[in-house]
Amino acid sequence: MMRPTNTWFAEKLGDHGIYTQYMEDHHPAHMPCLEIRLLDWQQAAEIALRLEMRLVAVWATEGGCHDQPDSMFAYMGLAHPEHRHVLLRTQLGRERREIASISRHYIAACRMERHMQDMLGITVSDIPDGRRWIKHEHWPEDALPLRSEFAATTRMAQAEGSYPYVSSNSEAVCQIAVGPVHAGIIEPGHFRFLTVGEMILNMEERLGYVHKGIEKAMCGKTAAAGIRLAARISGDASVGHSWAFAHACEYAAGIRPPRRASYLRGILCERERMANHIGDIGAICNDAAFSFMHAQMQRLREDMARMHKQLFGHRLLMDTLIPGGVSIDLDQRGCRLLSEQTRMLAAEVEHLRTIYADHPSIQQRVIGSGIVSVNEARDIGLLGYVGRASGNYADERIEEAYPPYNELEVHVPQGRHGDVATRVWARFEEIADSARMIIRLLEQLPEGAVSNAWQAPEAGTSGFSAVESWRGEIACWLRFGDHGLIDRFFVRDPSVINWLGLELAVRDVPVPDFPLNNKSFNCSYSGNDL
Amino acid sequence: MLKLLKQIIMTGDKSEPLPDSDAIELLGEQLHAHIRKHFAGSLAIRAVDAGSCNGCELEIHATGNCYYDLERFGCHFVASPRHADMLLVTGPVTRNMATAVKMTFAAMPQPAFVVAVGDCASGCGVFEPDHYAIAGAVNDIIPVHASIRGCPPEPADIIRGILQVIARRAA
Numbered sequence A: 001m002m003r004p005t006n007t008w009f010a011e012k013l014g015d016h017g018i019y020t021q022y023m024e025d026h027h028p029a030h031m032p033c034l035e036i037r038l039l040d041w042q043q044a045a046e047i048a049l050r051l052e053m054r055l056v057a058v059w060a061t062e063g064g065c066h067d068q069p070d071s072m073f074a075y076m077g078l079a080h081p082e083h084r085h086v087l088l089r090t091q092l093g094r095e096r097r098e099i100a101s102i103s104r105h106y107i108a109a110c111r112m113e114r115h116m117q118d119m120l121g122i123t124v125s126d127i128p129d130g131r132r133w134i135k136h137e138h139w140p141e142d143a144l145p146l147r148s149e150f151a152a153t154t155r156m157a158q159a160e161g162s163y164p165y166v167s168s169n170s171e172a173v174c175q176i177a178v179g180p181v182h183a184g185i186i187e188p189g190h191f192r193f194l195t196v197g198e199m200i201l202n203m204e205e206r207l208g209y210v211h212k213g214i215e216k217a218m219c220g221k222t223a224a225a226g227i228r229l230a231a232r233i234s235g236d237a238s239v240g241h242s243w244a245f246a247h248a249c250e251y252a253a254g255i256r257p258p259r260r261a262s263y264l265r266g267i268l269c270e271r272e273r274m275a276n277h278i279g280d281i282g283a284i285c286n287d288a289a290f291s292f293m294h295a296q297m298q299r300l301r302e303d304m305a306r307m308h309k310q311l312f313g314h315r316l317l318m319d320t321l322i323p324g325g326v327s328i329d330l331d332q333r334g335c336r337l338l339s340e341q342t343r344m345l346a347a348e349v350e351h352l353r354t355i356y357a358d359h360p361s362i363q364q365r366v367i368g369s370g371i372v373s374v375n376e377a378r379d380i381g382l383l384g385y386v387g388r389a390s391g392n393y394a395d396e397r398i399e400e401a402y403p404p405y406n407e408l409e410v411h412v413p414q415g416r417h418g419d420v421a422t423r424v425w426a427r428f429e430e431i432a433d434s435a436r437m438i439i440r441l442l443e444q445l446p447e448g449a450v451s452n453a454w455q456a457p458e459a460g461t462s463g464f465s466a467v468e469s470w471r472g473e474i475a476c477w478l479r480f481g482d483h484g485l486i487d488r489f490f491v492r493d494p495s496v497i498n499w500l501g502l503e504l505a506v507r508d509v510p511v512p513d514f515p516l517n518n519k520s521f522n523c524s525y526s527g528n529d530l
Numbered sequence B: 001m002l003k004l005l006k007q008i009i010m011t012g013d014k015s016e017p018l019p020d021s022d023a024i025e026l027l028g029e030q031l032h033a034h035i036r037k038h039f040a041g042s043l044a045i046r047a048v049d050a051g052s053c054n055g056c057e058l059e060i061h062a063t064g065n066c067y068y069d070l071e072r073f074g075c076h077f078v079a080s081p082r083h084a085d086m087l088l089v090t091g092p093v094t095r096n097m098a099t100a101v102k103m104t105f106a107a108m109p110q111p112a113f114v115v116a117v118g119d120c121a122s123g124c125g126v127f128e129p130d131h132y133a134i135a136g137a138v139n140d141i142i143p144v145h146a147s148i149r150g151c152p153p154e155p156a157d158i159i160r161g162i163l164q165v166i167a168r169r170a171a
Ligand code: SF4
Pocket: A232, A235, B051, B052, B053, B054, B055, B056, B090, B091, B092, B117, B118, B119, B120, B121, B125, B126, B150, B151, B152, B153
């Protein structure tokens, strides 16, 4: 079904005297891209906030073949629970690459605006925090990787510099620097704690260590090659990222995957959700010295990985999605095995949940630790289970309702306490719900092909997608250039937003409970740093 | 508490011989002998992510689950490179991690073994070696004694790789 063009936000902006122009070369029409004037940028954000829209992302890119040469554009993605997504774009001045910050209205915009400064040399005026972000101090100031004159193969010179962390003059305050190399088997990042006694006064994140230049690397790739890279943006959310990428390509090209493929994608994505929640619940308990749960959950996770290998050829489900559909299929036996295992897992997890609930030693650590209030969560726009634990229930499976979720009922856990216990609770709930949906999808798996032929769209066409990965909404935008090659790419992993929640959560938490909190968020470093 | 104990008993012992186990069991025995002789009975391993997508981390984690139970071969993961005999490095080394990787290696007591885990660590994988954000594969940054291929390598491959490098070096 073709959805009608979404004109809601354009009308609202019109009421305030902001003129918008609908971009014909952007798809899909129900998530339109509207061009506005540069001087309306900040006001548009303010209006969006008043309409209770959440910020999806801000990014910038050079113009494409439908635009004037050497033009540069900023984009703002916004979403409303009923009226869904809309993109705004505006052209930056040719002499002065400058734009007003929208961080005053949406604080989560700040790191993304820093990224625009770092990568494209745009000046974001009024930005509350103008420090470099991904561009670490040893990069030369004039290195602007996302500009076309900067070759991807550039060997940058080594520069000197330092990063000014938030600090305190008080003698009572201690500073603890952790990372980038952490004690466990986890990704690298730096945390700077200011503590009083053992209580955390402030925790500041410094990320960017695993920046692999994925946005740049995607340029010039075909959709088929691009999706292999997308599957590795964050390995634990491989299906989620592949799906977001595939959707953006498919929207741009006007191709729809067959119904069977959508069902299979749903099955893969929900399995990924289950596997990660199961693994994380174990790891959270382990960080509170409840290793029994860890051993049990890792066992279940391994059972899942083996089943994935057996049925889909990859333990982490990488490369199972392709533009136009999926590269795997399930026969009857496969359906039966998967359904049986999913049932078994759900039952085992429910049983383990009763043990978890029965143990005051773990309950005491998780209840009331690391609270993010409903208001704070709304201000940041927290996503996924982290948002759901704090009264923010955005879920693209419901709001965007892309297939197969348009045929399913998704139950979103609605928590409000915002502590570790509620985040764990939300994950338990989601495991059960995913299991229910997988079984349903398997029972009703339609017959037919698993992919439609991929045909790249005309140069200059862009597509946008929003997909609910296990961590929360992944937003992906891309534009095609000549010869069916990707010309520009942007993706926003939910971690970009949820990392901000962790900083808030750990205020007044004892340092030893930091790992527990960190795990309850489990943000991706790789997905954030790109 | 009773429920917990019951669950433990019902779960039973899940550790299993590794796939194509003959060779591995043999290696395992040799490894045990080497570890006893050269590492006072235990091999301390430190894992460092130099830029991975985190897929390799998931599989390194899995080597510790009850099916593989890497610890039974005398290996354990430690929290500091200063305690480690072996470094497992994952991911292409990003420009932003290159210094940290060198410092981690420098902090290890010598002789130290370095194992590049995964296609990225071995040769940048899906990431291009000559890319502004990538400093190179692991052996462009620090000396590497063995590479384990796979994207990501499966837990059994990781264990096999560790055993082989020890056996080879100690031989
Ligand atoms: S080898 Fe594969 S799984 Fe490992 S870090 Fe690289 S892309 Fe990720």
